[in-house]
Amino acid sequence: MTATDLHELSLGALASAIQRGEISAVETARHYLDRIGRHDAAIHAYLHVDAEGALAEAAMVDRARARGEALGPLAGVPIALKDNLCTRGVPTTCASRILEGYVPPYDATVVQRLRDAGAVILGKLNLDEFAMGSSNENSAFGPARNPYALDRTPGGSSGGAAAATAARLAAGTLGSDTGGSVRQPGAYCGVTALKPGYGRVSRHGLIAFASSLDQVGPIARSARDAARLLRVIAGADVRDATCVDHPADDYEAACGRDVRGLRVGVVRDTLGAGTAPAVSAAVEAGIARLAGLGCQVHDIELPHARYSLSVYYVVASAEASSNLARFDGMRYGLRVRGDDMRDTYRKTRAAGFGAEVKRRVMLGTYALSAGYYDAFYLKAQKVRTLIRQDYARAFERCDAIVTPTAPTPAFRLGEKTHDPLVMYMQDIFTLPPSVAGVPAISTPCGVSPDGLPIGLQIVAPFLHEARLLQIADAFERAGEVMPLPPLTEVAHRSGAS
Amino acid sequence: MAAAKITLDDVRHVARLAALDFSDDELPRFGDQLGAIVAHIAELDTVDTRGVEPTSHPLDVSAPLRQDLVVPSLRRAEVLTVAPAQARGGFAVPKVLEVAPPGAPEDSGTTSGTS
8 A cells, every 4th residue: 555545545444454454553644644734734724733642642553453452443543623622632722812722621522432433633623713604714813725726715614624624634524513514615625524413413522602503523535434433423422411312323334225215305496596507507417316326306395494594593693692601711711801800701702702703692692682582582493493394394205305505616715705694695505404403414416617516415304314324325436536626735834733 | 573773772782791892983884784684584573483382402302311420520720721810729810890889898808810
């Protein structure tokens, strides 16, 4: 096996090669760290690279192997994490000045599970501040860029995670998805990205944005790779009372199963005027591919899905305003000293939060304030029930639902920052499954005439992540592999440590 | 639903609740953007939700219980390493009020943070 092959190995193949002793974990880590050193300056997927930690973890795996110990399913596999996941001893900033320099004293549950499986953590990935955004342009430390076109967004908020996965700067990554933040960047960067159903994966240690919507999700180069990551992180956690008490399925076993006879519902509305022609064309071709695999395709409607954007912006902002109250300069993070405690809160938050975060905190505070709670928050939660019911009804007649993941391919940096509402529209197809709490995946289904990746979103009923992976895997194997992004080598950036 | 127009006073009030300081030129811009978003959200008023229960969790999970066992938590020293200021094993924070209101009893022994 040559060095150039190493980053082309799937997660499963890499883990097997390390298990068999064909390559060492240290060699694998060095290979990925070297790639980061050469290519990340142009992409800025990483906010922090933990070379020392990664090599130490890799060495531990090699020693365990030499002693003949049993190795975990991700032993030696280099993974990187969105920087809103707490990593003990490793800076965690949420791409915000208010947490600049913050080093958590604990690991998120999903991080602990990755470590227990033997994964090597390469570092922390760029995102929109506090996961609020759809382009990674809201990062306080500069945007990440799309490896397929460096003047374009990788999507958001898990832009760094999707970009790193596409550019092979990690074997797989974890992002988080609240309204589309794993799926949309997955689509823009041509990789597979899964949002589990709500409660499938523990949120302990995921720095909270919207507590009734947030989910940690894997971003990987294939459904099969995503399946292995999900298997490791899924399952109830005593530290997260919102987890569903349902054991994780064997997601990898679901890959490879025949999809013949599965009923697929197409939301015809999503292929109309609001969607770029290149996207509609690629998605139609994707639907034809599913039909070719033996799926029974028919049109369906989700009558209340169009209200998802409004529901989301009320619910998510309201919950964010509550969750972000903890950033007050008292116990961690930035402190800007004021005349007294409250003045310190105000000055700290004014200095520490970016504009989008402030906007959502304001919107959420407004929606929850006296006199407005019923009109906004309660009303939105009721419309949310109607959207949930639309899905439940649709799933009586189909096993999975497909739409485009995003209405356009990746847009240019700066193109949509002038108007918040315009940016919010990027999530128009990913929002309904988020609001309903059901699992959804984005898988690459083609490229635009400019060579920009396009994603197909598949949605399944609650607790049916295995079915999503089964369909995505069959779909991927029946199509062409996404061409690698053309990577530029830029001189070593001294900040990448 | 709410008033279609958000006044500058509304924005100031919300900023106070949210513990956010805005400069005089920032405030109108935030007010306008907020107003535009709220105007869009008003479409929810047109949806008939009579008899519909609100959703907060897709599954009806009522508060799960666990055994009331004492298990190790975070160690104090580790937690305090990230504190902006610490004193006597705790977080040192600015006084709630710098000046006691007239007639209030004198505050004794509150830690004054050296931040």
